[in-house]
Every structure is written in C-alpha cells, then in structure tokens.
Amino acid sequence: MSGQSVQDASFDELVEWARALAVPGQRRILGLTGAPGAGKSTVAADLVDALGPDLAVLAPMDGFHLANEVLIDLGRLDRKGAHDTFDDDGYARLIEAVRGQGPDGPIVYAPRFRREIEESIGSAIPVLPSVPLVVTEGNYLLMEIDAWPRAHAQIDEVWFLAPDTDVRHHRLVLRHEAYGKTPEEAAFWALGSDERNAELITSTAERADRVLRLR
Numbered sequence: 001m002s003g004q005s006v007q008d009a010s011f012d013e014l015v016e017w018a019r020a021l022a023v024p025g026q027r028r029i030l031g032l033t034g035a036p037g038a039g040k041s042t043v044a045a046d047l048v049d050a051l052g053p054d055l056a057v058l059a060p061m062d063g064f065h066l067a068n069e070v071l072i073d074l075g076r077l078d079r080k081g082a083h084d085t086f087d088d089d090g091y092a093r094l095i096e097a098v099r100g101q102g103p104d105g106p107i108v109y110a111p112r113f114r115r116e117i118e119e120s121i122g123s124a125i126p127v128l129p130s131v132p133l134v135v136t137e138g139n140y141l142l143m144e145i146d147a148w149p150r151a152h153a154q155i156d157e158v159w160f161l162a163p164d165t166d167v168r169h170h171r172l173v174l175r176h177e178a179y180g181k182t183p184e185e186a187a188f189w190a191l192g193s194d195e196r197n198a199e200l201i202t203s204t205a206e207r208a209d210r211v212l213r214l215r
Contacts, residue, residue, distance in 0.1 A: 006162050008215045014043065014159075015050045021156060022055040022133035027101060029154060032137040033208065034161035035198035036081065037168035043161060043214070044137040057131045059098065061138025063111030063120050064091040080118075081197055083140045083148070091138075092150035098127050098134050099154040105129040115179050139197060142204035152207075160208035168198075 021028040030047075032040045041060065048056045064087040071077040076085050097108045112124035127134060140148050141158050152158065172194055205211050 006211050006213050009210075009212050010215055011043070011046065014047060014212070014214075018047050018056070018133065018135070019051060022051055024055075024132050025103060026132055027099060027103075027134070028132060028156045029095065029099060029134045029136060031141045031152075031155040031158040032135070032161060033139060033141040033158055033201070033204070034163075035168060035201045036139065036194040037170075037172035037198075038161040038163055039171070039214070040137040040139075040161055044135050048135050051133065053131070055131065056133040056135055057125070057127050058135050058137075059094065059110040059125055059127055060113065061086070061091055061136060061141065062113035063122075063124070064088070064094075065113050065120050067119060079196075081139070081194065083143055083146070083197075083200070086140065088140070088147040088151075092147040095136065095151040095154045101127070101129045103129055118179075139201050140204075142201075142207045144204075144207075157209040158207070160205045160211045162202075162205065162211050162213050164213075 018030055021030055032044050032047075034040050041062075044058055044060070048058045065080070066074075066076075066085050066087055068077060068080075071080055071085055076082070079085065094108070094110055098110075101108055107129065108127040109123035110125040110127060111120045111122045113120045136155070141152055141155065142160070143149070
C-alpha cells in the first residue's frame with residue numbers, strides 16, 4: 001500500500017466520521033472497499049444501522065454481479081468475483097443516479113446480491129431522496145479501468161479496510177463454508193481466486209481517502 005499509511009480506528013470513530021457526512025438536505029456518498037474478507041459488508045451494514053434509516057441507506061456494489069448464465073456464456077464463472085464479472089456500467093449509473101437524486105427526486109431502486117442463491121435481485125433496495133448518506137461497498141471502487149472511475153468520481157469519500165491477512169483469510173474460509181463449500185473447496189477459493197483478486201484490489205489502496213484497520 002505504497003503512498004498510504006494504515007490508520008487504526010474504532011468502530012465508534014467510523015460512525016462519527018460517517019455521521020459528519022450525513023447532512024440533512026444534502027446527498028453524500030461514502031464508499032467502503034478492501035480485499036475479499038476485509039469486512040466491508042459487515043462494517044457498511046453496521047454503520048447504516050448505527051446511523052439509522054433517516055440518515056443512511058446501504059446500496060452495495062455486489063448487486064451488480066453478472067448472472068451465472070451470463071458468466072457461463074462468457075467463460076468466467078470459475079472466477080466469479082473478478083472485476084470483469086460485474087456490470088460496472090450499471091453500478092456507475094446507479095451511483096450517478098443517487099448522486100443526482102435531489103431531495104425532491106424519485107426513489108432510486110438498487111439491486112441486492114443474495115449469497116444463498118449466488119444471484120442478484122433487481123430493484124430490491126429503495127434509496128429515498130430524503131436520506132442524506134448513501135453507503136456503498138465493494139471490491140473495485142478504486143479501480144481505474146472501464147466504468148469504475150465514473151462511480152468513484154461521484155463518491156465523497158472511500159475508506160479502504162485493511163485487516164491482517166490471516167484474519168481476512170480465516171473470514172473467507174468461514175464464509176465459503178457457510179454457503180455450502182467443503183473445507184477443501186473453501187480453502188481453494190480463499191487462497192486461489194479470492195487471493196488473486198485481493199492482490200489487484202490492494203494495489204488500489206493508495207487512492208483511498210483513509211486506509212483503516214479496526215481495533
């Protein structure tokens with residue numbers, strides 16, 4: 001992570017930084033990124049819960065996973081989770097839409113990824129125009145290719161979560177096992193495809209506004 005030092009922080013500090021972005025009558029977007037297993041989904045959901053529905057809503061990048069049948073046609077199913085297995089243009093258009101929503105604008109609906117079926121459900125998350133802070137999380141918020149920079153340009157702050165590598169690997173194995181993989185399959189994905197993605201994602205950390213390790 002050249003060019004960016006890791007800052008130790010408590011969850012309460014994250015809540016206060018996020019609260020400072022949630023200004024009623026304005027629209028701000030906070031992004032959380034990091035390698036697979038960094039804790040993005042958990043931290044993002046906990047932040048939104050701590051702020052409450054009047055101040056924050058979560059619209060994750062994972063809702064833009066390409067469908068399995070599309071990945072099969074493209075020959076990419078075996079590396080699902082790589083940057084080119086997402087609808088990056090669709091994600092950028094969502095972030096642009098919520099950025100320009102305005103306090104009197106229409107509701108914008110975001111998709112949700114369901115891990116138990118490994119597919120996305122469209123129009124599952126309503127983003128109300130009155131909610132000042134949209135929290136989004138995903139692996140590729142700081143990528144500089146394809147449509148990812150369009151999304152980044154609309155995000156006020158991006159925080160890169162950087163737990164210790166062994167903690168991240170352990171979380172990944174448990175996650176894969178929880179969704180039906182054998183211990184051997186879980187380790188194969190965590191140390192194979194996930195780790196290749198992690199190396200690419202970690203190279204983007206220098207573009208983050210904060211690089212954080214939760215204490």
